[in-house]
Amino acid sequence: MSLDLGIVGNGTIAGLINARGDYEWFCLPRFDGEPVFNKLLGGGGSFSVWMEGLSKRTQSYDRNTAILRTRMESEDGAILEIVDFAPRFERKGRTFRPVSLVRRFEVIAGTPQLKISLTPETDWGGRRLKPIRGVNHVRFVDEEFSFRVTTDAPVSYILTETSFVLDKDVTFILGADESLTDSPSVIARDWEERTRQYWAKWARSLAVPFEWQDEVIRAAITLKLCVFEETGGIVAALTTSIPEHEGSSRNWDYRFCWIRDAYFTVTALNRLSGMGTLEHYMRWVRNIVAHSKGGHIQPVYGIGLEADLTEDLAPNLPGFRDSGPVRRGNQAAEHVQHDVYGQVVLGVAQSFFDHRLLAQPGIAEFEQLEPVGERAFAVYDTPDAGIWEFRTIAHVHTSSAIMCWAACDRLSRIAVRLELDNRA
Numbered sequence: 001m002s003l004d005l006g007i008v009g010n011g012t013i014a015g016l017i018n019a020r021g022d023y024e025w026f027c028l029p030r031f032d033g034e035p036v037f038n039k040l041l042g043g044g045g046s047f048s049v050w051m052e053g054l055s056k057r058t059q060s061y062d063r064n065t066a067i068l069r070t071r072m073e074s075e076d077g078a079i080l081e082i083v084d085f086a087p088r089f090e091r092k093g094r095t096f097r098p099v100s101l102v103r104r105f106e107v108i109a110g111t112p113q114l115k116i117s118l119t120p121e122t123d124w125g126g127r128r129l130k131p132i133r134g135v136n137h138v139r140f141v142d143e144e145f146s147f148r149v150t151t152d153a154p155v156s157y158i159l160t161e162t163s164f165v166l167d168k169d170v171t172f173i174l175g176a177d178e179s180l181t182d183s184p185s186v187i188a189r190d191w192e193e194r195t196r197q198y199w200a201k202w203a204r205s206l207a208v209p210f211e212w213q214d215e216v217i218r219a220a221i222t223l224k225l226c227v228f229e230e231t232g233g234i235v236a237a238l239t240t241s242i243p244e245h246e247g248s249s250r251n252w253d254y255r256f257c258w259i260r261d262a263y264f265t266v267t268a269l270n271r272l273s274g275m276g277t278l279e280h281y282m283r284w285v286r287n288i289v290a291h292s293k294g295g296h297i298q299p300v301y302g303i304g305l306e307a308d309l310t311e312d313l314a315p316n317l318p319g320f321r322d323s324g325p326v327r328r329g330n331q332a333a334e335h336v337q338h339d340v341y342g343q344v345v346l347g348v349a350q351s352f353f354d355h356r357l358l359a360q361p362g363i364a365e366f367e368q369l370e371p372v373g374e375r376a377f378a379v380y381d382t383p384d385a386g387i388w389e390f391r392t393i394a395h396v397h398t399s400s401a402i403m404c405w406a407a408c409d410r411l412s413r414i415a416v417r418l419e420l421d422n423r424a
Contacts, residue, residue, distance in 0.1 A: 006068040010088035010097040011229035014238050019059050021070040021082045023047035028145045031235050032255040036120035042318035045121035052113035064203035078110030089194035100175035102188045115163040124314035146177040207273040232284030233257040233303030234265050241326040253327045258300045259340045263347040282348050294371030299337040309333040335385040341376035342403025349410040373411040380404035
């Protein structure tokens with residue numbers, strides 16, 4: 001099953017845009033939050049664009065960036081480009097990555113006639129958010145979150161979904177419920193250029209072979225967009241309830257951090273010299289280990305270290321292509337999967353040997369990891385749910401035993417590296 005969707009994000013939020021230029025998926029205030037744009041799962045929440053006489057459309061990313069460009073051409077020769085991105089750049093010594101989306105509509109030729117629809121929902125498709133109109137903005141207020149869309153487009157046309165002729169460029173900035181410090185167009189242009197420079201610099205830092213270079217860089221950017229940088233947690237996916245195949249009820253919420261999956265993501269980016277992800281993830285893992293106090297470690301946690309990921313259904317959404325149910329939360333958090341002890345240690349083991357890190361871990365960090373190895377040794381030959389996450393049966397799995405051995409082996413090597421031979 002293929003999803004023809006573009007992704008924009010900045011390490012705090014992410015959105016999915018279809019080939020027509022519609023936002024189909026966007027959660028607030030972070031990856032695992034409420035989907036205010038939920039069209040992907042059959043809801044009515046979206047940020048949609050309709051062009052009169054549309055005859056051709058294409059979509060692509062600006063080179064080596066997470067800036068998405070959707071080009072539309074009409075039968076009468078009008079051409080429109082929609083530029084979508086989430087701002088991300090260095091400012092005042094730290095990475096600026098606000099809860100914000102930017103949409104710029106550029107008139108390339110002629111006078112395109114458009115209809116723009118902005119219909120966010122809450123309660124997982126149960127209720128349309130009521131717009132509160134301002135002079136140059138629309139506010140949406142909910143108990144859990146509020147946001148504002150500021151624009152230099154005619155607000156009346158947006159709220160009534162009236163078709164209008166676009167004879168100049170317009171901009172939309174979705175963000176915090178507060179006033180902007182300048183016009184939307186000025187801010188958007190500035191943020192876009194800074195975001196472009198950030199991604200170009202990051203892509204240049206990757207150690208990428210000549211073969212399949214474009215594909216590898218694009219994959220690396222996509223993986224990086226799955227990192228919630230506030231904590232270092234890495235989501236397995238940005239979506240929930242996309243079925244394994246059409247008609248399947250195996251629709252799971254993957255907007256959480258599986259220790260196993262995160263290890264593979266960190267390893268992939270680290271092989272490309274994406275060191276920042278490893279450093280962020282190390283902090284997340286250390287917190288997981290600290291919370292476990294040498295005891296059971298779950299296979300999956302929330303990106304904010306949440307242990308309770310109670311799974312239930314969202315009955316108001318019919319599901320992707322009507323292939324329900326739609327789930328939120330994941331019961332896998334309740335499973336026993338012994339391979340996680342190996343994944344925890346493997347995920348951070350390289351940091352003890354890699355001199356590229358600004359702050360290399362030492363004896364204190366090793367002592368924090370030691371109980372993980374002791375736990376692995378204690379459970380390696382006991383039944384668990386295995387990597388396939390069986391929900392009703394438990395067996396002794398070879399894969400889990402091997403990963404428990406890997407945890408002990410890597411800790412032994414780290415002990416030698418730290419000259420703690422008596423603990424190797």
